[in-house]
Amino acid sequence: MSSEHQDWLSAASDNKPLTKAQLDSLLTDTELQSTLERYHLIGATIRRETSGPLPVDFTAAIMAEIDAEPAYQLKTDRGLLQRVKASVAAAANGRWLQPVAQGAIAAGVALMAVFGVQQYQQQPEDMLSPQPLLQTQPIAGFATPVSLSQTTVSDRFAEQEQQAMLEQQKRLQALLNAHRQQVRVMEQAQQANHKAEANTGPEQNEQQ
Amino acid sequence: MMRFSGVCSAIVLVVFSTLAQAEQAGWALFDKVQSAVKQYNFDTSFVVLKGTNVDTYRWLHGRADGQEIEHLIPLDTSGVDILRRDALVYYLLTDRPAFVTRSHSIPELPALFFEPKENIQRLYNAVAGSSSVMSGRSAQLLRLTAKDASRYNYWLWLDDETGFPLRIDILSEQQNALERWLVTHMQISAEMPENLRSLMEAELPAPGDSVPRSAVASSHQLTWLPQGYTQVEEPANIPQLESSLLSYWLLSDGLHQVSVFVQQAQRLPTQAYRDGATTIYVQNANQLEVTVIGPVSIETARQLAAGVH
Numbered sequence: 001m002s003s004e005h006q007d008w009l010s011a012a013s014d015n016k017p018l019t020k021a022q023l024d025s026l027l028t029d030t031e032l033q034s035t036l037e038r039y040h041l042i043g044a045t046i047r048r049e050t051s052g053p054l055p056v057d058f059t060a061a062i063m064a065e066i067d068a069e070p071a072y073q074l075k076t077d078r079g080l081l082q083r084v085k086a087s088v089a090a091a092a093n094g095r096w097l098q099p100v101a102q103g104a105i106a107a108g109v110a111l112m113a114v115f116g117v118q119q120y121q122q123q124p125e126d127m128l129s130p131q132p133l134l135q136t137q138p139i140a141g142f143a144t145p146v147s148l149s150q151t152t153v154s155d156r157f158a159e160q161e162q163q164a165m166l167e168q169q170k171r172l173q174a175l176l177n178a179h180r181q182q183v184r185v186m187e188q189a190q191q192a193n194h195k196a197e198a199n200t201g202p203e204q205n206e207q208q
Numbered sequence: 209m210m211r212f213s214g215v216c217s218a219i220v221l222v223v224f225s226t227l228a229q230a231e232q233a234g235w236a237l238f239d240k241v242q243s244a245v246k247q248y249n250f251d252t253s254f255v256v257l258k259g260t261n262v263d264t265y266r267w268l269h270g271r272a273d274g275q276e277i278e279h280l281i282p283l284d285t286s287g288v289d290i291l292r293r294d295a296l297v298y299y300l301l302t303d304r305p306a307f308v309t310r311s312h313s314i315p316e317l318p319a320l321f322f323e324p325k326e327n328i329q330r331l332y333n334a335v336a337g338s339s340s341v342m343s344g345r346s347a348q349l350l351r352l353t354a355k356d357a358s359r360y361n362y363w364l365w366l367d368d369e370t371g372f373p374l375r376i377d378i379l380s381e382q383q384n385a386l387e388r389w390l391v392t393h394m395q396i397s398a399e400m401p402e403n404l405r406s407l408m409e410a411e412l413p414a415p416g417d418s419v420p421r422s423a424v425a426s427s428h429q430l431t432w433l434p435q436g437y438t439q440v441e442e443p444a445n446i447p448q449l450e451s452s453l454l455s456y457w458l459l460s461d462g463l464h465q466v467s468v469f470v471q472q473a474q475r476l477p478t479q480a481y482r483d484g485a486t487t488i489y490v491q492n493a494n495q496l497e498v499t500v501i502g503p504v505s506i507e508t509a510r511q512l513a514a515g516v517h
Contacts, residue, residue, distance in 0.1 A: 182310075186458060
């Protein structure tokens, strides 16, 4: 049994292919592994090779070596901002950023448009403020003319014209006052009429 | 086909009934305003904006023991104090004796508050508008739209809680605001304001005799009247214009008054002026100068002046 093993193991050490069953047994049986290692060592010695074959437990040795290695703390030598800048600069030239940037600009313009329209739509409220078409700054407590028609004022007559205008304003003010007076008195007349018809209480109160 | 016409008539019915309801709601709001200014004890300030011109007034009103008192004080003009006790209005001047008239309202306040609703319903449609916040209070908009397009429209904002008017805009047919009446301060109290109480007791002059009526037969005729207006019969004399006045008419639609003066022609051109919502139109033609003053559009004033023969 053992010689049989040794036969295919010896063959394996001479780079002969293994069957699947043989490989399985080799992987599970540590004794076979050490035997194989020995055969390899013998072969290497015969072939006068300076270095021996790879030992079975080479992974453990490497792990030990890594543990023995001193630990180095890697430090960033640039600030966050610089890194971002660098990455943005790198990205800006990249193929993906350009469409994204264009999209952002378009969104910004759209946002401005929306807010602009909202601002604009608030204006009709302002238009309600009393700025009638024909309103002008009153002079001396009275409205100034708004529809100058027919006449053109030459400089020569400007002063006379102004004088006449003031007179006109005075006359119109008198008429406006007369109109207001009429409105006051008219209400009185109407009330008097109503009272004459109805002969209601309040008048009697006043008469007491 | 039957079904289709049925659906159509149903839609028409629904639309009409909603319109009628909106109209009713509008007039209900209007009632609220009229009763608020007549029933509450209040102390308010308001401004009247006419273009760049601003007039400020304080307006106090009190009602106690069946008696009513109202006081209107101009704050920044050299105007007269106006006091109303029940049906008498006193114009208290500083340098002359008080002028007393009989009226149940102060004509210097918006006539909209005091005119009977029927008069206004003849001329206007009322539609309740949207709510907004005004002077920190919730305000309800009430639009009075003239049935006749030549008449000015009113937009009235009233306080949701009390029904007190907060703002009135008078709008031209192009919906431009010509004049704005705006409450800047309002205090409604259960008791009559203290200074009104003393005015209630104050000794005031008795009303004079009834105003003399003009007996002068006018030598001209007015051949055209704006829609809804009628001539006021026997308008009062205007002593200060007696010498120059050839004819005079006073027109009223129940809410607005328009004066038409006819004088000897001056050499000035035909012109239009505007003082807030009041139009002053002067026409010179045929050796006559016709002046129309009142809250009408310039076009209406022009037609009125053209109707004088």
